[in-house]
Amino acid sequence: MRQIQHYVDGSSMAGTSDRFGDVFNPNTGEVQARVCLATAAELDAAVQVAAKAQIGWAATNPQRRARVMFDFKRLVEGRMDGLAEILSSEHGKVIADSKGDIQRGLEVIEFACGIPHILKGEYTEGAGPGIDVYSMRQPLGVCAGITPFNFPGMIPMWMFGIAIAVGNSFILKPSERDPTLPVRLAELLMEAGAPAGVLNVVHGDKVAVDAILHHPLIRAVSFVGSSDIASYVYATGAANGKRVQAMGGAKNHGVILPDADLDQAVKDLIGAAYGSAGERCMALPVVVPVGEKTAVALREKLLTEIDTLRIGVSTDASAHYGPVVSAAHKARIENYIQMGVDEGAELVVDGRGFTLQGYENGFFVGPTLFDHVKPEMKTYQEEIFGPVLQIVRAETFEEALRLPSEHPYGNGVAIFTRNGRAAREFASRVNVGMVGINVPIPVPVAYHTFGGWKRSAFGDTNQHGVEGVKFYTKVKTITARWPEGSVEDSAFVIPTMK
Numbered sequence: 034m035r036q037i038q039h040y041v042d043g044s045s046m047a048g049t050s051d052r053f054g055d056v057f058n059p060n061t062g063e064v065q066a067r068v069c070l071a072t073a074a075e076l077d078a079a080v081q082v083a084a085k086a087q088i089g090w091a092a093t094n095p096q097r098r099a100r101v102m103f104d105f106k107r108l109v110e111g112r113m114d115g116l117a118e119i120l121s122s123e124h125g126k127v128i129a130d131s132k133g134d135i136q137r138g139l140e141v142i143e144f145a146c147g148i149p150h151i152l153k154g155e156y157t158e159g160a161g162p163g164i165d166v167y168s169m170r171q172p173l174g175v176c177a178g179i180t181p182f183n184f185p186g187m188i189p190m191w192m193f194g195i196a197i198a199v200g201n202s203f204i205l206k207p208s209e210r211d212p213t214l215p216v217r218l219a220e221l222l223m224e225a226g227a228p229a230g231v232l233n234v235v236h237g238d239k240v241a242v243d244a245i246l247h248h249p250l251i252r253a254v255s256f257v258g259s260s261d262i263a264s265y266v267y268a269t270g271a272a273n274g275k276r277v278q279a280m281g282g283a284k285n286h287g288v289i290l291p292d293a294d295l296d297q298a299v300k301d302l303i304g305a306a307y308g309s310a311g312e313r314c315m316a317l318p319v320v321v322p323v324g325e326k327t328a329v330a331l332r333e334k335l336l337t338e339i340d341t342l343r344i345g346v347s348t349d350a351s352a353h354y355g356p357v358v359s360a361a362h363k364a365r366i367e368n369y370i371q372m373g374v375d376e377g378a379e380l381v382v383d384g385r386g387f388t389l390q391g392y393e394n395g396f397f398v399g400p401t402l403f404d405h406v407k408p409e410m411k412t413y414q415e416e417i418f419g420p421v422l423q424i425v426r427a428e429t430f431e432e433a434l435r436l437p438s439e440h441p442y443g444n445g446v447a448i449f450t451r452n453g454r455a456a457r458e459f460a461s462r463v464n465v466g467m468v469g470i471n472v473p474i475p476v477p478v479a480y481h482t483f484g485g486w487k488r489s490a491f492g493d494t495n496q497h498g499v500e501g502v503k504f505y506t507k508v509k510t511i512t513a514r515w516p517e518g519s520v521e522d523s524a525f526v527i528p529t530m531k
Contacts (some may be wrong), residue, residue, distance in 0.1 A: 039235050047069065052070040056350065059355070060125060060348075076272060087201060095198075102448065121347035125396065145468075161514075166512050175202050176203050176254050191501070193205060201252075203233070207235070251275040264281070264488075280484065281490060284415070311419045318417060320335075339402060344397055365419075378412065384420060406424060
């Protein structure tokens with residue numbers, strides 16, 4: 034059986050722990066590979082390599098680092114079809130969705146190609162008599178990223194693209210559920226001209242995570258995953274003196290005002306709720322129609338669209354979505370569906386028990402729809418992370434505004450309306466980090482920044498964009514004077530601008 038190894042110092046490195054994780058084909062339910070799970074010693078070996086490589090890489094001028102990013106982008110684009118097939122074979126999302134996963138990561142690489150401009154510091158001539166002040170951004174050293182299963186292409190590139198472009202080296206600990214694509218990306222970065230050791234991939238579980246959080250040479254850690262683990266990563270990393278950005282879970286709402294283009298809104302909702310089998314932190318698993326008339330019309334149109342959904346294997350070009358990532362995750366989603374029934378929500382469409390002919394052991398869950406969901410229900414409060422859409426009815430705009438604002442998660446929200454004033458007020462007042470106005474999945478473009486509020490994010494700095502550059506760099510400020518007098522004229526007081 035194929036064994037997925039670590040990638041350290043520019044080459045594959047066999048694991049020594051004798052611990053492995055199974056990598057499934059979600060379409061068939063079969064184990065297709067085993068991935069090495071690292072020890073703390075193996076993680077340390079990778080960090081030592083990264084620390085050594087970082088010295089020379091940081092001394093490389095920003096334009097040459099940018100050229101590596103340009104070449105990496107070109108290589109990934111040229112191999113898009115094969116990379117998407119690798120991603121789909123381990124995650125289960127359909128090929129088109131896998132290409133979108135990789136493309137959104139490449140958009141951050143495109144942003145990183147402009148790093149020479151972005152790293153330019155500030156300069157003040159004549160801040161005092163004969164005194165100039167200037168600043169520069171310098172890399173931190175060795176940084177690390179811990180990434181989730183649902184975007185094995187995009188999120189690693191969000192992290193290492195910026196971190197490496199500014200002059201750091203990087204340790205990537207991808208999800209052990211779909212680890213092959215991250216290794217392939219590291220290989221392509223080496224092919225693009227990055228020195229060996231600048232990007233290293235170490236597979237693992239909690240042992241590897243804890244080794245990252247406690248390692249004294251790792252200066253910064255970026256994490257995306259569940260909120261409970263994000264909280265742990267943030268607290269543990271910060272306690273060990275690290276800079277940490279930890280993105281957690283979500284329960285994004287789509288608010289439908291009575292004046293919305295309902296046909297377009299429903300099509301957007303179907304894609305946002307059921308695309309990628311709902312395994313997105315920016316999915317819209319909750320829809321909030323305002324007013325009874327809106328709710329009735331919305332439900333009718335949703336049922337019509339759900340009937341047209343095609344669930345298939347990840348290679349089926351006509352499928353809207355494929356299987357979920359594992360049998361355990363399928364069971365978790367179906368348990369939440371039963372919990373919703375037990376809590377008293379109306380189960381309008383039940384996706385449990387869905388099977389695909391010829392793939393009866395695949396991890397498929399059909400589209401599920403609940404109506405009359407109440408805010409106090411556990412299924413509303415918690416993230417299901419599957420193809421489950423919940424209707425929570427609101428009587429007024431104010432009630433619809435309160436629902437996402439008071440929810441424990443605050444990642445994203447969308448409002449559908451033709452009323453510019455209502456949209457503007459909603460965007461200003463809602464207590465959520467990312468807002469879409471007639472945009473169902475409001476993931477910002479790469480030169481802006483990604484990050485939620487409340488239990489959706491821990492730390493003060495967001496992913497990618499200028500915020501990402503700030504996260505992976507430190508500012509040094511220099512105050513310079515070149516006096517004409519002798520050394521004896523030096524003063525032993527703090528200089529002022531008088």
